[in-house]
Amino acid sequence: MHHGNEALSPRLQRGAVSQINLNPQRLQQPNPIHAIGRALMEIGTIWIIIAALVILLEIWAIWHIIGSERRAERKMLWIVFVVYAPFPGLLFWAWRGPRAVKGRAVLQEK
Numbered sequence: 144m145h146h147g148n149e150a151l152s153p154r155l156q157r158g159a160v161s162q163i164n165l166n167p168q169r170l171q172q173p174n175p176i177h178a179i180g181r182a183l184m185e186i187g188t189i190w191i192i193i194a195a196l197v198i199l200l201e202i203w204a205i206w207h208i209i210g211s212e213r214r215a216e217r218k219m220l221w222i223v224f225v226v227y228a229p230f231p232g233l234l235f236w237a238w239r240g241p242r243a244v245k246g247r248a249v250l251q252e253k
Contacts, residue, residue, distance in 0.1 A: 200233055206243070218241065
């Protein structure tokens with residue numbers, strides 16, 4: 144009579160199927176896919192922080208441009224330059240751009 148156990152591996156014949164391996168060392172081994180995912184998540188977090196800093200710097204620069212004594216057309220050009228070309232715009236504004244006048248309210252009418 145043929146029972147079908149001949150085709151099974153020796154581990155399966157001993158009943159090892161019902162035992163689950165809960166070795167803590169095996170469970171704590173780093174999974175390379177998870178490590179890559181974590182690295183990408185950290186890179187994404189870094190880019191979000193950089194983007195937030197650039198936005199804050201742009202807001203600060205725009206606030207100072209608006210508070211400057213320049214004509215409205217010049218202010219608008221500086222704001223467009225800072226917004227549409229953030230890195231070169233901020234660097235060039237820091238070097239040559241209009242500054243707010245101390246003691247003057249930024250949104251004050253002339």
